[in-house]
Amino acid sequence: MRYSRLFGRTSKTVPSDADSRNARLLVQAGYVDQLMSGVYTYLPLGLRSLNRIKQVVREEMEAIGGQEILMPALTPREPWATTGRWNDPGPEVMFRLKGRGDKDLVLGWTHEEIVTPLVKRFIRSYKDLPVAVYQVQDKFRNEPRAKSGLLRGREFSMKDLYSFHRNQEDLDEFYERAKTAYLNVYRRCGLDAIVTEASGGAFSEYSHEYQVLTENGEDIIYYCPKCQYAQNREISGYRAGDACPKCGEAMGEGKAIEVGNIFRLGTRFTDPFGVTYSDETGKQQPVVMGCYGIGPSRVMGAIVEIHSDDRGIIWPKQVAPYPVQLVLVPSKDGEEAVRLRETAEKLASGLAAVGLEPLYDDREDVRAGEKFADADLIGLPVRLVVSPKSLGAGGVEWKLRSGSDTEIVPIDAVPDRVSDFYNLT
Numbered sequence: 450m451r452y453s454r455l456f457g458r459t460s461k462t463v464p465s466d467a468d469s470r471n472a473r474l475l476v477q478a479g480y481v482d483q484l485m486s487g488v489y490t491y492l493p494l495g496l497r498s499l500n501r502i503k504q505v506v507r508e509e510m511e512a513i514g515g516q517e518i519l520m521p522a523l524t525p526r527e528p529w530a531t532t533g534r535w536n537d538p539g540p541e542v543m544f545r546l547k548g549r550g551d552k553d554l555v556l557g558w559t560h561e562e563i564v565t566p567l568v569k570r571f572i573r574s575y576k577d578l579p580v581a582v583y584q585v586q587d588k589f590r591n592e593p594r595a596k597s598g599l600l601r602g603r604e605f606s607m608k609d610l611y612s613f614h615r616n617q618e619d620l621d622e623f624y625e626r627a628k629t630a631y632l633n634v635y636r637r638c639g640l641d642a643i644v645t646e647a648s649g650g651a652f653s654e655y656s657h658e659y660q661v662l663t664e665n666g667e668d669i670i671y672y673c674p675k676c677q678y679a680q681n682r683e684i685s686g687y688r689a690g691d692a693c694p695k696c697g698e699a700m701g702e703g704k705a706i707e708v709g710n711i712f713r714l715g716t717r718f719t720d721p722f723g724v725t726y727s728d729e730t731g732k733q734q735p736v737v738m739g740c741y742g743i744g745p746s747r748v749m750g751a752i753v754e755i756h757s758d759d760r761g762i763i764w765p766k767q768v769a770p771y772p773v774q775l776v777l778v779p780s781k782d783g784e785e786a787v788r789l790r791e792t793a794e795k796l797a798s799g800l801a802a803v804g805l806e807p808l809y810d811d812r813e814d815v816r817a818g819e820k821f822a823d824a825d826l827i828g829l830p831v832r833l834v835v836s837p838k839s840l841g842a843g844g845v846e847w848k849l850r851s852g853s854d855t856e857i858v859p860i861d862a863v864p865d866r867v868s869d870f871y872n873l874t
């Protein structure tokens with residue numbers, strides 16, 4: 450992708466309405482555009498990163514047997530009334546609107562009320578269980594204070610998976626697999642998530658949140674640095690320095706961002722909709738349920754909060770919008786300028802040919818220093834520079850965004866080098 454043609458640009462101006470580090474950097478680097486508080490447009494770079502995160506999530510959900518569906522965001526009042534959630538949690542969170550004929554409608558902020566009657570239509574006997582379905586969809590929550598950029602939006606991307614089981618043991622077994630799958634998602638997205646006990650388990654003592662430690666976090670957790678046992682402060686009787694109940698190590702206290710949560714719902718939703726199955730003896734039994742949420746847009750915000758410095762974003766490999774930023778240093782010497790451009794073009798097409806299309810800063814009218822500042826702000830993991838100096842030294846300058854060392858790599862060796870860096874070979 451030629452930067453000169455890319456829709457969306459970097460900006461030197463710090464956005465006046467940016468309410469957090471992730472919003473400031475993502476807006477300045479040309480990833481997103483704020484429409485209003487808590488609502489963002491994803492520009493091409495931002496959409497590529499978001500889609501990469503969604504892809505990681507999809508792969509891990511498929512790996513535990515999740516099947517993707519897509520439910521509507523526009524929903525009728527009736528199922529919410531059935532479970533009692535039309536009035537509770539109330540108007541604070543739900544976007545309610547009126548359809549034709551004065552019909553009450555809700556914009557989906559979660560989907561238990563939609564998925565439960567849906568699954569009911571396909572379950573007859575124990576042979577139809579377990580079922581695990583998920584979707585990746587925008588959700589709507591009328592947050593009282595939409596702030597923190599992508600961390601707390603009024604419209605935001607969500608992966609919600611729902612599992613249905615014949616008994617508690619089967620739910621527990623799936624729940625443990627989901628726990629591991631979630632940790633895989635975060636690890637692949639460059640986040641070191643801590644499984645944290647939290648309140649809100651309607652059917653069990655705790656639900657589990659995935660928390661990432663950072664100074665900019667909204668939550669406070671107590672965690673064991675040795676065995677990673679953790680609890681959210683909202684439910685916790687612990688204090689910093691208390692002995693870990695699992696291993697005895699002194700517990701630490703830290704600010705954290707919640708990047709996902711999982712719940713054992715039991716029959717909280719299957720009871721009101723009358724979801725049952727017939728067991729081996731023909732007797733009707735209640736179906737028990739779990740739900741599992743990850744917000745890809747929130748994960749993207751958390752990544753930027755954690756993987757960034759004064760100069761910009763530092764994308765983890767798996768979720769960067771492009772693998773490489775290729776910088777052509779312009780020259781005033783006509784002959785040299787042609788040689789530099791030819792080299793950069795050849796390199797760009799060579800990388801694209803092996804599936805590593807770079808973001809190619811081909812601009813002629815921009816100084817080298819400004820291009821380097823843009824590359825740091827955009828934050829792709831690898832920066833390659835084609836300059837008079839690099840050609841004089843026999844190649845291309847290679848630098849990682851996460852480090853400061855540079856080295857010269859022969860031009861023909863670059864595609865292999867980038868493949869190796871991304872473990873593609």
Ligand SMILES: [Zn+2]
Pocket residue numbers: 673674675676677678693694695696697698
């Ligand atoms: Zn411990």
